[in-house]
Amino acid sequence: MKNNILLKLSSIRLGILFLAVTFIGCEKDFLEVNPTDRLSEVAIVQDSTLFEAYVINRYLGVRLTDKEGDGSVPGFGRGYEYAMMGTVTDEAIYNNDDNTWLIQQGQLSPENTGILGTFWGRSYRSIREVNYALKNISDVEMSESGKAKLIAELKFIRAFRYHDLIRNYGEVVLMGDRVSELGDDFSNPELFEKTSIQESIEYVIEELNQAAEGLPLHNDGEWEDGRATKGAALALRSRLLLYAASPLYDNDNSDPQKWQRAADAAQDVMDLGIYSLYQDGYADMFLTEGSHSEIIFARYYNINERHTALEIANGPNGYGGWGGQVPLQNLVDDYEMADGSEFNWDDPEEANSPYENRDPRFYESILYNGAEYRGREVETFTPGGLDSQDGPDNWNTSKTGYYLRKFINEDLPIQNPWEVAGTQNWIYFRYAEILLNYAEAQNEVSGPDESVYNAVNQIRSRNGVEMPALPAGLSQEEMREAIRQERRVELAFEEHRFYDVRRWKIAMETENVPAYGINIRKAEDGSLSYDRKIALEGRSFEEQHYWLPIPRQEIQSSDGQLEQNPGY
Template sequence: MKRNINRELSSLKVGIVLLATILIGCEKDFLEVNPTDRVSEVAIVQDSTLFEAYVINRYLGVRLIDKEGDGSVPGFGRGFEYAMMGTLTDEAVYNNDDNTWLIQQGQLSPENTGILGSFWGRSYRSIREVNYALQQIGEVEMSDSGKARLTAELKFIRAFRYHDLIRNYGEVVLMGDRVSELGDDFTDPELFEKSSIQESIEYVIGELNEAAEGLPLQNSGTWEEGRATQGAALALKSRLLLYAASPLYNNDNSDPQKWQRAADAAQDVMELGIYSLYQNGYAELFLTEGSNSEIIFARYYNINERHTALEIANGPNGYGGWGGQAPLQNLVDDYQMADGSDFDWDNPEEANSPYENRDPRFYASILYNGAEYRGREVETFTPGGLDSQDGPDNWNTSRTGYYLRKFINEDLPIQNPWEVAGTQNWIYFRYAEILLNYAEAQNEASGPDDSVYEAVNQIRSRNSVDMPPLPSGLSQQEMREAIRQERRIELAFEEHRFYDVRRWKIAMETENEPAYGINVRKSEDGSLTYQRRIALEGRSFQEQHYWLPIPREEIQSSDGQLEQNPGY
């Protein structure tokens, strides 16, 4: 029988092990009563099976805010939550708010962090749990090779948590191997002293180098799916070094050596020779059960460990769905025509038929008026469209006139999905990102050489996409814009846009654009007209929003020793 991390966790009763996390570091009850609903830290260290389960559980986190981890606890980032990261960008808005609009409207504050409020707490909790395991692993009866594997995994997990902290908050506190206890002196200023972004990145890169040396090239079978590999560590290194070379991390100054280091890191993944672009359909890439050639690191779900039921959460109201992530016209307009030209509302032919002859990834990612879906055409037109405000359940009508198709499995039901849906994999790293990382870094370091073209054109020419290659003779600036365009389209809704527009320092432009939707009007003769409209009022971004505020409760719990990010 096929197993993966989540099945392993279930079979090992690691819900109990997860509760042990609460116990670790807590003082004993004076009654000395041994609880029956948790495993003691002594038992974890003395039993190698329990200890390995504890380590595997560190790939998961804890619920800290409302609607996190519906069906299963959170992993890294947000993944398949009700509101995804794309709803905080110019990709989409979340139909029912769920604490996303305040971020879109520039109202982010230490007291009100919306759906982004758990990164700090969950990351540092996980780092402490990892540090505990690293502190104890020497006492576990296990082979040296087993200890080396688990140590490398722990370093990878800790590095991923720091990467989440750095890309959200900038300067962070480096804990080293420290395991804080309740009786510790929390007036120690070193416990709350931030390191510079550069120091933090170098620390994490060092951890990833060590992790890569101890991790297997590939997992040994489907039962190990979801555990870190050498490729996962190198992919995280590639992403972090790309960020480190970007304008936000360098006060807008370009450093070719940093870009070259990022290009080399991406090339290290490419040269492993075990990853390639998935060729059996762009839409299917996100629906395949288990791993495929493009997935480097992912969270694998199954019927016993499910995430948010995407089909009902994001489906059109006329099908019984809730609208969920509503793609913006801002994103729709950026999908090129099939011939590689930009879409143009001033072109009468394109304006009259805006959904014809577009980049095939558009059809795999977004539901629009007239799209074939589950046995009929989507009807967002008014008057009378089944998926418009004139349709049933109109309180769930898309605010933008579009619905999410990417990640959606049409073989899973929209209505009553509770025991069968929520099984798609959430991909943290895939090979297309690595190619785009390489292309961007190499272009910045040396200009648009042949290897840059090759990396981007591989993605554009994959089966089911078949977009024309980039035009030859592009300048470095033109190639820069082409790569940014390609990332926007290829990686849409995959938690990249939020960080890309910030690290490029273009968020003051992209995030201050109005949040556009579309009105599709149907005349009596059946003809359609299209008019852009505002989908969410008051969209706003300010300079301090390039970094998140540290939640106020974290500042207070440090007795004011933890320095807040500028502008908050």
């Protein structure tokens, strides 16, 4: 009998049982071959280097659906996939569907979860893997300080996975430190009993408190890039406590104490004094190699470990691109004018030149008709526009009239990118989010005091953005809307909008608005006319969609003991 641990694992039962240990029976033969894709459990526990490698690999996930991790395995979130999270919000649609339209059109079901069906399985698999490491770390020959750091990392990873479960499903099953095995008795309904949202959040917050105590302020040395720090743990705590105070999580009852905890958690990150806003250009913040002052926690890619080639996946058809995430007019209209006023289609001057004098972040995030890009202007007008349906590869023409610019590196090729593109970092937490977390929570506690204004205006005044400061004298409600507006444009396409509109409980409004695009007609004299259009029919959101359905196969794997979310 041999006892082996697989580095590539498979799931079973609810998503809570994930086999790291497989038992392989064999009889003694004249030739015995050890599988080359497996390391023995004993070897990993007895070799501190192998054990640390096991821990590091818990920052990664596995491919559970088609097109995930194109180039390398997924990390904590979808990140740079073909269809990103923004394509199931009012930020964008995915041009060629890729299992996103059903979500936009309100057809989400336990049997049909689209691109959102992997959170449950991947998270519980990771939690089981972390629990295995925590159970066995005492047997590893390693310094106590080394063990303490790894334990803190493991608690951070487990906390991140639970945070992903909670923000997607609401009530979830807390596993504690249990390590499930194949021979366990799964008939006990307590194994599948959900815990309340608030209890679950408190469990995760305590995990993060412990993680923050054991993690360093900075990582140095081999294998350190992309590993958790004290700041990462505190940033995750800040996000989760902000969620906990929000209407969806607090049953619509405004609790000042919860908002105060969220404000204090964001302040704890600010007080570390090691993070600041990136000042060398909004777009470059996402393209700079390695770390910089705004990154709190990120996944770092390089030429040997690449993600989806963004340039071809999202490029305009006239350049040989595939369209990909195409921004909606809904988002375009929400970028302010350069003077801080709202864009207004009823203003003839603005309507005739809708892309002039806008918030600089608009130009850094979205490719629009007339934008300078790779040596020419983008042409989405008809007739004859190179990036319109009259251009080459017209099946890749944007359905909205816009293309994604944020995250795209113009120094990387669109055509034949396979060996060179896909190296941009994916940022999980950055300092601007923390400032916005603080501003939102503090405004709910005390209204728009000086610290709230300062947090938002720091972002608006950074080099490369330089938007006017928010007007003085805003009411609490006006400041609330201003902060939501700032999150809308500052954090666009970074996996925030999906969760923000839900936690604010405004998704019934924002997600039931049609998915708008633009038709641009060019007259013989060269003048342009603009007409809003519906880019994707049937956009719909219902009350049950505030939480995702647990995939049907997970309910079945529990023999029906796991309770489905309401409405499904």
